Amino acid sequence: MKYLISAFASLCLLFSFVLTRAQAPEPTQNIERFGLYVVVADLSKAQTFYEQLFQKKPYVTNDRLVGFDVAGGLFAVFAQKGLDRKANRGDSTVPYLRIKDIDAEFARLKKAGFKLLDAAVVREGPIALFRCSDPDGNVIEFFSTAPPR
Secondary structure: OHHHHHHHHHHHHHHHHHHHHHHOOOOOOOOOOOEEEEEEOOHHHHHHHHHHHHOOOOOEEOOOEEEEEEOOEEEEEEEHHHOOOOOOOOOOOOOEEEOOOHHHHHHHHHHOOOEEOOOOOEEEOOEEEEEEEOOOOOEEEEEEOOOOO
């Protein structure tokens, strides 16, 4: 019994250290916010798609970019014609979004007619995921870390 109490106390101490380290920012880290953009051909069409996907209006728009606040980060779509470099549309990057209820989100997007790339939620151990694509072929992956069913 004494061994179990000691082991439990050690685990609690380790957990509190890990939790503290995870919450404490590195002193040299200067990053304030994460963002990304995907390249699209038709900004208006992409805006409509992502408004439906995220269920909100963008918080920044101009003639080349539409940006959404997603979990505290910037998810933007950028018009290909506005780039000063060559960029491919579709499947050039794969943003992934952690979802609370993966089955409900899959059902919502399926019912709304989104182009789903998986016939059902894929379950691999503790990870559940599915993918959809926007009108330009950009892939968005949704995942959750729920225990396997």
